[in-house]
Amino acid sequence: MNPSSSAQATLTPESTAVLGKEVKLPAIDRELRVLFAEDSGISRASLLNLVVYSEDAASVERDTPIIQELTRETACRALLIISLPGGEPSVRAWVQAHCNLTTGGGKAVCTEQVSFVIRGATPAYVRSSIFAHLDSDLPVVFWWHGDLSSAFEESLVSRIDRLIVDSSSWPDPRDGFRKLFAAIEWEGSQFVAHDLAFTRLGPVCSAVAVAFDDSQVLERTGRIEKIRIVCATPRRIEGLFLASWFACRLGLTFVSGDLEDSHFEFQNGEGKKAASVEIDVAYRDKESIGQPILEVVIETDDGKVTLNPSPDDAFFRTCVDLPHRKECQELLPIRKCDDGSLMAAVLGRAGQNRQFPGTVAILRELLDSEAE
Amino acid sequence: MDNPFRDEPLTRSLPQPCTVIIFGATGDLTHRKLIPAFYNVxxxxxxxxxxxxxxxxxxxxxxxxxxxxxxxxxxKVSRQGHNDALWETFSQSIYYHQSEFQDLEGYQALAERLDKLDEERGGHPNRLFYLASAPEFFDDIMLHLKESGLCDAKPGGWSRVVVEKPFGVDLPTAQHLNNVVNSTFAEKETYRIDHYLGKETAQNIMVLRFANAIFEPLWNSRYIDHIQITCAENLGMEGGRGGYYDKSGALRDMVQNHLLQLLSLVAMEPPVDLSADGVRDEKVKVFKSLRHMETPEEVAQNVVRAQYTPGVVDGEKVVGYRQEDRVNLESQTEPFVAVKAMVDSWRWQGVPFYIRMGKRLPKKATEISIHFRRAPEVLFNTLPSRGRSNVMVIRIQPNEGIALRMMSKLPGPSIRMEGVKMDFQYSTSFGNKSPEAYERLLLDAMAGDATLFARRDEVEEAWKFIDCIEHAWHKSSDPPPMAEYPAGSWGPKEADDLLARDGRYWRRL
Incomplete structure (x- = not known):
């Protein structure tokens, strides 16, 4: 989600038209059967339940095309839940199918989207709308738009296998991460957490990894003295995330820092071998769409590695500047950073997202840091 | 030292920086498969x-x-389309070196050029030699790689070779090739590529068997009646391939490598681990357990060979095999073969593996079908519409996936049953994102993971089984006959009889 878009849109018949056919709640299953009974040339498929939750009416028009696009690669039952404040509690529902042709233009593979607009809702309304319409035995992937509100409660979270948030949309990331990590500790919680702000860094993290596949660069890992990260101004959290990721991967310990200046000091090693590593995050004005990271410079005692995206954000350019060796390469393509592409990357990759918890632990230290 | 920024070593070996030298760089394989595979990677x-x-x-x-x-x-052929900007960058890493394969000086010049490239563009002394040339040049290439010192790993680097099929035309030639290759490269640095093993569905056979609890208990002679492996092609000898094919035939071209590899994945015992040798040790045991056909009579009893006569395929009239371009008018080469193979192991005692491969069949399809034993002849199976056996089908290509056939009651007041199918399709569940087999295999070769490549003993054991059949066909005084089938049909009647004698029939594709 673009952090700057937070205006609460209103629902109109035109805007809900993208949701398909409006149906009465008790008739949802029957209407779904009708939807697929109409055409024998289709296959219905589902690998997982994808729940998209938002408290912003704009989600209706924004997320339906994303869901449709995601079903091209990942067949899923999608539940779009839009919870809006105010008035007597009420629930409206819509059903629709998303169909894609298989290779060679053969049979169409179809998935269903069930959308709910819940007004004046308590968490119980949200929970029951979701629980009643999950496809049984399939994992639940929950994409939570915006702040973790009161609807983010224990019994709902206990059914989630994969939770996807975007901390760049949180008004208070410190509080957001506190809630997220408290939820991980809840009894019955078993979800794997993803943050699209971190997923957005995938290309730059890959570019760093590729740069360190080079044996001459790799042997200087322990001699890194300074890392400078430049990110687009609206992407502040991504810059801090990247700083935390570096510290986590290098096994650094946070010593001190100042969130205002975005200057942080870490310690590498212990005892007499301890060395200081500085990480600075700077900001430069740039459109928030596209690559959040504009430059990374990793300085060692005798050289440096510089990474930056090409002007069209198509590739990462990696320059190695070492004694007797200076070369640049531009071979690593950058994938798109829009929400749909990021969600596709998360759904396609699955796994335990092992780097995330350690990185967030350091990120929280950075968020808490103040000048001494 | 491990790269601290990498997060995937647990599930996949990482490809290492290297220089790939492709012998036969102007050929079809390089243009249509290898370079597009590198580009897609x-x-x-x-x-x-x-x-x-x-x-x-x-x-x-x-x-x-x-x-x-x-x-x-x-x-034209890239799976991901062609991006000019990416190609521009990617192609800057591609070079051409002109030389005869028999010219030692050409190799020496290559060595100098590689060193110079390392010097100019940063040193990664790893070398991956890829033999994509015609097999008659393999001896010369290996000899000169050795004499020029190119095969020797540089300090801190490695030197590997990828060998394309055919791995010989019989056991002696395979042994010769292996000796030549292994006198230049150690076996652990030798990667014999069989692109069938790079296909997602072939890799999924082990996952299906060993990552699911419900199949393996049934995966034996107690519950399985027989197994069929079919590779059907609708193509004939287009594009001048008759010249090569007529010297090879279906048995040597497809069964010896691809189809026996599939058989080994289906029949193998669980490996002790997923290391290259852990998996290949178990596959070799399957090849060693294949019952050899010692006499022409045994071959005649268990193998059918055939040539197609004129017919219609895909709505087009086509000529018979012997009328094809570059095929001998009196050819004794088989574009169709059906084999009844037995694996003499505890698990597979008495379970036949029927293998068939044919050109100019009605459609292109490769699949493995596991035919389970019938349920006991009581209860529902005593009724007039008694059930057929359960069949699990592993579709290798196209429509990659797995299907399971079972019996179900037809709706209505009477007990009538019909076979129904549960069908999993890769494209339905995972979209159309499966990489090409060559992409996976090239990455593995650069990463030093030989699991999906054939080991020397696998190849030689497979040839021992195949040679018995070839000898009966071509060296006996009373060779088994060559059957015929019209192009566009599912093969000769004799192939149907091969199963009918056992009370079975080929699965209809």
């Missing part, structure tokens, strides 16, 4: 930094001409 962002590709071939050509030729084909 680059598009996925998986190409190791500092990778260089050097094409080695006889025709005079500049680097630029070579790149331009490759680009033209890549535009």
């Amino acid at each position: 680059a598009a996925d962002g998986d190409l190791p930094s500092g990778l260089r590709i050097v094409g080695f071939a006889r025709r005079p050509k500049s680097d630029e001409e070579f790149r331009s030729d490759l680009e033209a084909i890549n535009r």
